[in-house]
Amino acid sequence: MQVPEEDTPMLAVCIDETGALFLKHVPRPELRDAQLLIKVTATALNRADLLQKRGLYQPAHGESQILGLEASGVIDAIGPGVKGNWKLGSEVMALLSGGGYAEYVAVPEELVMPVPSHLTLYQAAAIPETWLTAYQLLHFIAKVKPNETVLIHAGASGVGTAAIQLVRLGRAVPIVTAGSPEKLQFTEQLGAALGINYKEDNFSEKVLQFTEGRGADIILDCIGGSSWEKNVSSLALDGRWVLYGALGGKTVDGDLLGKLLRKRGHLLCTLLRSRSLQYKAELVRSFTEQVLPLFKSTDSPLCPVIDSTFNMEDIEKAHRHMEENQNIGKIIIKIGSS
Ligand SMILES: NC(=O)c1ccc[n+]([C@@H]2O[C@H](COP(=O)([O-])OP(=O)(O)OC[C@H]3O[C@@H](n4cnc5c(N)ncnc54)[C@H](OP(=O)(O)O)[C@@H]3O)[C@@H](O)[C@H]2O)c1
Secondary structure, eight states: OOOOOOOOSEEEEEEOTTSOEEEEEEOOOOOOTTEEEEEEEEEEOOHHHHHHTTTSSOOOTTSOSSOOSEEEEEEEEEOTTOOSOOOTTOEEEEEOSSOOSBSEEEEEGGGEEEOOTTOOHHHHTTSHHHHHHHHIIIIIISOOOTTOEEEESSTTSHHHHHHHHHHHHTTOEEEEEESSHHHHHHHHHHTOSEEEETTTSOHHHHHHHHTTTSOEEEEEESOOGGGHHHHHHHEEEEEEEEEOOOTTOSOOOSOHHHHHHHTTOEEEEOOSTTSOHHHHHHHHHHHHHHTGGGGSSTTOSOOOOEEEEEEGGGHHHHHHHHHTTOOSSEEEEEOSOO
C-alpha cells in the first residue's frame, strides 16, 4: 500500500472510487465546541464500514467521511466549552459517528469514556460501538428481565459476543446461532446456554425444544429477511423481536404480519448511528455507570473479545477477514505507520 509523501498532518484510511482502501495524509479534524481531540491508538472494524466503503451507508451531514465508528487513544486537546474534568494524556475510548480510521479524531465529550484500568488501549478499542449497541438492544429497546430467554443471532460477532455477556450479567439466559462448530464452541465458553448451527439445523425447532415449547422472550436479530419465518416461530407469546441489521436481506415474502399478530409479537427496529447526540450521550452515561466498572478487575465477568489485530497498512486484509465471516469478536486496527 502506497503512502503519498504529502506534507499534511495526519495519516488516515481513505476510500477510492472503486471502494478500495488506501492510506493518505489529510488535515487533522478541527476541534469544535464541547469536543475532545483524541490521538488514536486503535480503532476496530464494524460491519457498517463494509457498507460505507461501497457507498451504501453514508455518514450523517457534517460528520467525518473517514471510516471508523469507535476508537481508543489519549486526549490530545480539549476544545472550548468542554465541561468534564478531562486531562490531557488521559486514556479514553469513544463512540464515533465516523473518523476512527485516522491518527486524530474529534468527538463530543459526552461520547468519550475512560479506559477501564486493567485494559490496554487495544482492548478498549473493542468496546464502544459493539458493547453500546448490545447494551442499547437489551436495556433501552428490549428491556430484558432476569430469567428471560434471549436468542442472539450471529452469536460470535462483535455485537453477539458482547450481548452474550450482558445477558448473563442481567441474569437472563442467552442462546445463540452461528455458522460453524468453532464459533458455537466459543460462544458456549462465553456463557451461551445453547448454541445452534443455523446452517445445519432448523433453529426454531431447537429454540422451542430448549424452551419447552414457550419460545424466546427476546430475539436480537441482525439477519432479517432470510430467517424471518423461523424467527416468528421461535418467538414466545408477547415476545420482543429486535431487528438491528439485515445481513440476510431486507425483503419478506409471506404471512409475516399474520404470524406476528398471532404471537402478539413486538417487532422493534433500531439503529444507533443515526440517533441524536442526546440519545447517544444518555446511552454512554448509563453504560459508563452500570457496566464499565465491571471491566475493572482482573476476575471481571466481562471481557472485550478480540479476534485479531492488524496494522493500519493492512486495512484491506482486515476488511477481507470480516467480509469472509472469519472473525470471532472484534478486529482491531493499530493506528499510525508501523
Ligand atoms: N443497528 C445498529 O445500531 C447496529 C450497530 C452495530 C452493528 N449492527 C449490526 O450488527 C450485526 C453484527 O455486526 P458486527 O460488526 O458485530 O458483525 P461481525 O463481527 O462482522 O459478525 C457478523 C457475523 O454474522 C454472520 N452472518 C453474516 N451473514 C449472515 C447471514 N446471511 N445469515 C446469518 N448469519 C450471517 C457471520 O457469522 P456466521 O459464521 O455465524 O455466519 C458473520 O461473521 C451487523 O448486521 C451490523 O450491521 C447494527
